[in-house]
Amino acid sequence: MKQFLVNRDGQVSLAATIVSWGLVALLVCAVFSFAFSELRYGWNWNAIWQYRQKFVQGWLMTVAISAAALLVSLLLGLLTALARRSALLPLRYLSMLYVESVRGTPLLVQILILFYVVANAFGVDNRYLVGVLTLSLFAGAYLSEMIRSGIESIRDSQLESARAIGLTRAQTYRYVIFPQVVRQLVPPLTGQFASIIKDSSLLSIIAVSEFTLNAQEVNAFTYSTLESYLPLAAGYLLLTLPISLASRALERRFHYAT
Amino acid sequence: MKQFLVNRDGQVSLAATIVSWGLVALLVCAVFSFAFSELRYGWNWNAIWQYRQKFVQGWLMTVAISAAALLVSLLLGLLTALARRSALLPLRYLSMLYVESVRGTPLLVQILILFYVVANAFGVDNRYLVGVLTLSLFAGAYLSEMIRSGIESIRDSQLESARAIGLTRAQTYRYVIFPQVVRQLVPPLTGQFASIIKDSSLLSIIAVSEFTLNAQEVNAFTYSTLESYLPLAAGYLLLTLPISLASRALERRFHYAT
Amino acid sequence: MRLEFRAIGKAFGELQALRDVTLNVAEFQSLAIIGPSGGGKTTLLRIIAGLETPETGQLSIDGQRLDFSEASLLLHRRSIGTVFQAYNLFPHLTARQNVMLPLVKVHDVAVGEARAIVDSLFERFQLSAHADRHPAELSGGQQQRVAIVRAIAIKPRFLIFDEPTSALDPEMTAEVLDFIAELRADGRNLIIVTHNMGFAREVSDHCLFIADGRVLEEGRSSELFSRPQNPLLVNFLAKVLRY
Amino acid sequence: MRLEFRAIGKAFGELQALRDVTLNVAEFQSLAIIGPSGGGKTTLLRIIAGLETPETGQLSIDGQRLDFSEASLLLHRRSIGTVFQAYNLFPHLTARQNVMLPLVKVHDVAVGEARAIVDSLFERFQLSAHADRHPAELSGGQQQRVAIVRAIAIKPRFLIFDEPTSALDPEMTAEVLDFIAELRADGRNLIIVTHNMGFAREVSDHCLFIADGRVLEEGRSSELFSRPQNPLLVNFLAKVLRY
């Protein structure tokens, strides 16, 4: 029993790790294999295999779009969080309005309005560009609130200390605030990134041929829903797991006693 | 110019607030009225008005489902965050597996598998129950990582202090950790709650007749896309805005100098 | 009370903060621990307070061996009042709430009674006007006094003070001195780390000199301060005379 | 240097921390500020350091009036080295990085040169073995010494010390005293808040006594400590003699 407990220093033996993971895997497998064995369902995997090419293409598109949206939304989230804390009132209110209206309305509606109304009016016709921007705009609102709450968790005395040694505002963010909040921001940001990747599926509404759309097409062609969607889940996991692993590494890297 | 700047104490005059909001509103209105005026679109609000009953019913269903999912997911997120920090290894790994697999896969697939495979095997047939549970399971994974990162932002010296005065583990969470992280958790949690409300729309896949489904149906019946989706956006805003306002109040309430 | 250290060692990474401390401090009422900065005073205090587990060795208090399991440490800690070097008040609670928390939630004192205790102690330490402020809104000395009040309000078996007067003016230091005298008259025990040699001499009946993780000298305070033996201690005390 | 306060007032909510401080401190090299806890010493120091804006009044340093705009405050702060009562080191940086940050990023010292400065100062203050540790891994006195090194490394126009020796043993206190003597020989100025009257007397040529937000007495240190006028000050100094 004792070896399954982590001591206060957080050290864990390899054997305990393996056995514990084994236990967990056993439990999960038991539930799901029971569930699937109870299922009387005529599996039709052949149909899916024929369409493997579509899965690959869709997956690659999703990778490309999410990567772009990830970067742009992070930038946007950062700027919005800063604007929200800026001393200039209209800038503050603009960022508040942006965050509330984006978080308050469905992505579906935003995509429709931005593509068919706004982009249309401004003569922008590239659906990939508009798609990435809309997705970034959407995720940026969520990211900005996470980043803001991280920034605001820095103690006042730290900020005073930064002012005392003569750091400018920008330097304070760069050398004092961000290094301290990184570790704390990593877990929720990772979650938001996973969301971006999955939310990119809504771009199918403006005919961006991404992963989910392709899986749904295969489903529609073959009427094999579970068979189409299990590879879909696997494909998304393939994308989000590396991000999660990287985030765990980052968390450890930025850990220090306080 | 000067009155649009917030001084370090954060005091703002009423006049400046009003004028600033006015400026922001003006800007936003300008963009959208230009966009909509460019749109040659035959508005057909009459058709929508006939179906107002459907909007109301769907909205009420969404309110009920989201409220339930909000509570359950918060509980689940909390427990998962605690399990993730527990000294018991298998519990830790279980919560890690849960978080990663849920965040890594699309809600759509989760709903399908949980309702048609798992709930089916265990003989649970109530689609509302399964719907709320799936939604909570989904959001709980995100919430748990936010809560965990909040908990871990508490300084070690605070925890030591809590141990020194003889608080138990549970008391430490109750009196030391949670009161300190509440303020910092409020903005991202609010975002996640907004997401739950909107994600509930995916439950239409298991025949839950919620808000988005109803709007889409009206759209299909009347071929008035924008006319159906604008009330949809408004309906969601009606739900998320009070949450946002409450969260701002909470943030202020839990603010103290540090 | 009596303290018995048997081969106590504690390392932080490569740094050996305490090296094999073996010592029997028999029958003291008030123990002062002095020594150069970084010598290991706080670390030793934290072990006595049940906040740190030594890597090696055993510790007995009043003949009772401390077993370092979480359950018995909890009970141990509850019987002690601790003042930290950095005060460690809870930033989200007001001064009064900081003191009330252990009283009400740990020691089951009724809220009304707890308030009365806090009020009278705050009165004594000139904190009444500041009772409803958060730590960040208090001056350094005020924070330190709140920390002292938090430790003594629970009337613990014994008190552990880490530099309790570092931020206090002479007047307040004198007040703390008076209070400690009362505690002693009350039969309560005290272990105190301080850099203020005058204060140490005044307050303690027994004294330890710790440097570099080792106890280099120990004895009755009257002896130790007037006739130090260890050359390091001699040198250490000599510096005080410069100002 | 010279300090000129004109009707300086600062309130925190209802609490008047400084009341109409008007004073001309002409030609001092080292100014000590003493007084009871909560009297307003830290607040006054923070105003001089450009970290707090008084609600009323003006402040001139060496005949130059401080205007409290953010841009000129930045320049002002850069010319000062400050040691806080609570040290306020950056928890995410090691001891060395804490000192390097202002040197390299604010004062544009080359990294190599900055390292040399840090190394020699750490050597002097017995911190070399702890250079790569984070503040939470340092003892109280070590943290305070890092804070002192951070303030002096930039060779500022003048230094502001808020209780710089509260966590230091007599040996280290003597070292700081020596260092301050060097600074004075170097022509550098110093404003210091301390509760250690021996230290205050030794280190300063001028002294202010502040209580309840008012300057109650000021004068040459030699005068003030040996022949205090204000009854409060007389009483205050008397307490020191008790230990």
Added chain:
Amino acid sequence: SAKPLIVGMELAYPPFEMTDTSGKPAGVSVDLATDLAKSLGRPVVIENTSFDGLIPALKTGKVDLVISSMTATPERAKSIDFSDPYLSTGLCLLLKKDSPAKSIADLDRAGVKVAVKKGTTGHLYATNKLKKATVLVLDKESAAVLEVSQGKADAFIYDQMSTYQNWQRNSATTRALLEPFQKEYWAVGIRQGNDELKRQVNAFLKDYRQKGGFEQLGDRYLKEMKDEFKRLGYSFFL
């Protein structure tokens, strides 16, 4: 009483599957399901499920039948069984107003954008037959229509009835080529192996057609279109 007949459909395709303004299921398929259940002597339950949920619901037995404007294809028949067809229709084109195209062949050119709705037979056709044109796969029918009417796409491949309706609603910006270039059939979806029910459904459909049930349904829901199609010379379909 007898076990209810549970019929799954996505109530988003008027006039076949829809709800009335108060939210009650209505439309051709709903009436068809009701009549079918009546002939089997069982009460009917309509399960409004979005498309992605229909097949798993059918396969796991949560619904007995799916009547949801499903086009029977050989490929789909590998996963579920279909009844005999109850409706025939065909793929045709909704074009932007100024498009010069006269047939589907004119559209298969580089630079031409053809919109289809995800998972429809039109989508399947475009994937297999249109080699040079760019295919825009859209999630929603309304979005596809919007694409054509905003000129972002040249044409939208869809079934005759919907194309007719879409054209009527956007006659200022679009025109329709209603002549079908591919025939197809709608059928009822049945779980594989549920041969008893399949036999019952087929028998019902045959009987229903003979009794003029489909004629009545057409008159009830599609009168205007039926007349219009007659005028244009296309065969009608129910």
